[in-house]
Amino acid sequence: MTKARSAIIIGGGHNGLICAAYLARKGLKVEVLEARNTLGGGLALTSSHMSLHASILKDLKIKLTSQAPVKTIALGPDGEHLCFSGNTVDGPEAARYAAFREEYLAYAKALGPLMLNTPPRLKDFDRADAMTFGKLGWALRFGLGEEAMREFLRVAGMNVYDVLEERFSAPLLKGALAYDAIIGCHVGPRTPNTVLNFLMRLFHDSGQQRVSAAATTSALEEAAGKAGVTMKCGAKVASILVQSDKAVGVTLDTGEALRADIIVSNADAKTTFLDLLGTRHLDALFAHRISKPRTDGDVARLRLSLKARPTVPGLPDSDLSQRLVIAPDMRTVERAFNASKYGEYSKEPVMDMMLDGRTLSINAAYAPLKLKEGWEAGAEGFKAAVLTVLERYAPGLSASVETAELMTPADMAEAFGNAGGHWHHGEMAIDQAFMMRPVHGTAQYETPVAGLYLCGAAAHPGGDITGLPGRNAAKRILRTA
Ligand SMILES: Cc1cc2nc3c(=O)[nH]c(=O)nc-3n(C[C@H](O)[C@H](O)[C@H](O)COP(=O)(O)OP(=O)(O)OC[C@H]3O[C@@H](n4cnc5c(N)ncnc54)[C@H](O)[C@@H]3O)c2cc1C
Known part of the structure; x- marks a missing residue:
């Protein structure tokens, strides 16, 4: 059980609200401070989105009514369009597509132990890290089986262009699938590792269910409220207060100072460390490292x-x-x-x-x-x-x-308030994923400053409307704070 009794969450994006609800349900007094006049962050910009991870809906007792399943229709320049719906696609490559989906959904599922846990550290790892590695190894070797594991290892580092070229002939089908692997990021279909982007998206794929952004935000606000979270909009955090090398509170842009045992940031990593905290509280190597992730939106x-x-x-x-x-x-x-x-x-x-x-x-x-x-x-x-x-x-x-x-x-x-305006607070790429997201030294939600944590898309497993960074961060905080 955590020793911390109170927490301030900087930012009321969906991850901030989820993290807040988990912490409050374990007895912490939690206050969310959101700069904008509305909660939900970037969720408001998504016209339809993948649903929050099922474990979050269950844990926070959220019931979201999904509207009719949404189809993706790839428009053909000649008026011949291609309709994707769940595991099916129209046209002569339907059977090939169904087999591809089944195979790639299995690969995505094998990533589950990584996606649903704090990413393990590569050195000095503890029992929890060893368990995550063990579960991942098991999912790959026995969940997939030897042959599929070999194929997974072959394709995971590849670019999506080559993989789709191997599997399909219709240009429109390949174009639409490649688009889903790249959108939101500064990559093209030929950029190495784009298959990984594709697999991470598939992991969150809810079979094209459409949930409205407004309904999701209200449900999260209600779940956080029921857990006892206080939420304040129009409250822009200007700085994180540090005393004796520990984060102890924040100041708002109005000059008001607020204190809590722990501070959790839903803001992106560069904003958190470079603007709100300040490099004077960081060692030079970390300050240099945190200025490097690719965070320019495209x-x-x-x-x-x-x-x-x-x-x-x-x-x-x-x-x-x-x-x-x-x-x-x-x-x-x-x-x-x-x-x-x-x-x-x-x-x-x-x-x-x-x-x-x-x-x-x-x-x-x-x-x-x-x-x-x-x-x-x-x-x-x-x-x-x-x-x-x-x-x-x-x-x-x-x-x-x-x-x-x-x-x-x-x-x-x-x-x-997001450095670079990147959809996901930073590129979703192999060098900025898992135990390197956002950078080595703060990839387990903790930061080099005691009492300060990350809980947004800048943290593992990254962007999209999944709620997993917020959920995983809360679990990590409750284990160690
Ligand atoms: C145009 C667009 C379309 C998208 N479409 C999709 C889609 O279709 N499907 C999908 O799954 N994903 C989509 N995304 C990505 C998705 O919106 C993000 O990955 C997601 O919003 C990240 O959630 P978050 O809670 O971590 O951060 P955010 O949503 O960015 O929330 C962070 C919050 O922190 C607040 N904040 C920042 N600094 C401060 C401060 N100093 N003080 C107080 N508050 C602060 C911000 O105001 C914000 O509300 C889209 C993104 C964009 C921009």
Whole structure:
């Protein structure tokens, strides 16, 4: 049982709320301080999302009513579209796809012991670390079996381009699957280890169930409230207070100081250590290391308000509210990525979107944080590039646009106090994953400063709406604090 009696959580994103609820249920007095006027953080930007991990729903007694399952429809330039629904896809490669899904879902499941636990340390490991390694080894060797384990080890480090090329022929099918492996990150289908991104996404795959962001936020707020958590919005933390090398409280931007036995940060790692804590409390090596993770966002959000519902040839109106993906083939995705390597936005962006009434919310890639010409100069050009692509699939759409609101990674950084505006508080890549997320020295939710912990997407197992960083962090805190 923890000795700490009180905790402050910096940030009321979904991970902060989950961590808070777990701690409060074990008797801690917990206060969540959220800078924005609403709770939920980036959850508000997700039009449909994977559901929170089942263990969280069970532990916190949350009942989420999912709406009708959402399908992903890859739009074909010729009006021939491809519909993915759960484990099935239309067309001649249906059987191949079902076998691929089954195989890759098994690989994803084998990652379970890592995803659901504190990542083990590579040296000085304790009993819990040894148990996690043991369970992982067992899941790979006996859960998968020898042959599948060998194949898993072959593909896990590969790029998603090569793997999909080995398995499928239809360009549209490969384009849509590759898109799901790269979206949110600064990678292209040919970037090494993108199969790992794909597997981590599959681990959280709830079979395309759609849960509204608003319903999830309310349910989390209610669960935290019932557990006794106090939540304050419009409360921006300006600094973390340290006394005798221990975190003892925070100050707000109003100057008010608040104290607690432990401080848990839902903010990203660079903001937590470099802005809120300050390098004077860190040794030089760690301060250097924590400034290095790749945290520049590369996706923009475009919200179009339309005069009328668009028409997409070959797509019935009833399917317009499904998740629509424009990634016609893997080369187009890779070419779109090429531009962002040189600080340019994609002239032919790839995207996914959802229509709600007459509002079309689009995630468009790639849109690098550090655009060479600056976003003030580049915003209109990028909007035009997105509309040019959309016009090919939905003729007449551009003329129907009433307003077009663009949120670049720089805007996301500003809105969510998130260094770099990255969807997941940092790249989801092998060198920034598991026992290296966000960096060695703070990958087990603890930090070099006693009493200070991380609980957001910057921590293992990273981003997306899963709640696992918040849950795992709480479990770790309750074990040792
Ligand atoms: C446009 C967009 C679309 C996305 N789409 C999807 C999707 O479809 N599916 C999916 O699963 N994921 C999606 N994601 C990713 C997902 O939203 C993130 O991975 C997730 O929000 C991370 O949750 P979090 O709780 O760790 O952090 P956040 O959601 O970032 O929450 C952190 C909170 O901390 C607060 N905060 C920061 N600094 C301070 C401070 N100093 N004082 C007080 N509060 C502070 C912030 O205001 C914020 O509310 C998307 C992200 C974006 C940006």
